[in-house]
Amino acid sequence: MSAEYVALSFFKTNRIDYYFKKPYIYFPCPHCCEEAKMFAENATWECMECNGKGTLITLMELLNKKKKEQKILQNVKVYNPTKEIQQIRLMFSKLKKQDSAEIDRLYQKVDELLSYFDEKLKGP
Ligand SMILES: [Zn+2]
Known part of the structure; x- marks a missing residue:
């Protein structure tokens, strides 16, 4: 084992x-x-x-x-950034269905930021 x-x-x-x-x-x-x-x-x-x-x-x-x-x-939660990114993306994809230009722009910006950190988190 x-x-x-x-x-x-x-x-x-x-x-x-x-x-x-x-x-x-x-x-x-x-x-x-x-x-x-x-x-x-x-x-x-x-x-x-x-x-x-x-x-x-x-x-x-x-x-x-x-x-x-x-x-x-x-009772302590450990912060899992990978899981958080997935949840944020999912929340945004639900919001986007409400068809607001402002949400679209916000989504774009957050998605870029998350992708940036996603790459960093993958590490070497
Ligand atoms: Zn400690």
């Missing part, structure tokens, strides 16, 4: 919000609730915000010991 599979199962079964963008799994940091990222291949993680870091094992131990932290973490 790969570390990636075990890590993804862990987030799923503990109902912790995450998204997987190879090779990283993004999830809320157990210390500060900001975005932390786990390298899926070896399940080590770090938080850029508070410099918290560890392995999947330390994460499991932490959440087992501190039920309160676990509850807090289960």
Whole structure:
């Protein structure tokens, strides 16, 4: 069983919000609730915000010991930019059907901006 599979199962079964963008799994940091990222291949993680870091094992131990932290973490959403872009595009495509020139122009501008960031997010 790969570390990636075990890590993804862990987030799923503990109902912790995450998204997987190879090779990283993004999830809320157990210390500060900001975005932390786990390298899926070896399940080590770090938080850029508070410099918290560890392995999947330390994460499991932490959440087992501190039920309160676990509850807090289960209520934090991690911002998934790819999903947000899809939702914004969908919302706009529904709005566009209302046939307003202003919405069209706005859509064009936002679409260009999203495409720009979409490319950036794909990364190397
Ligand atoms: Zn943190």
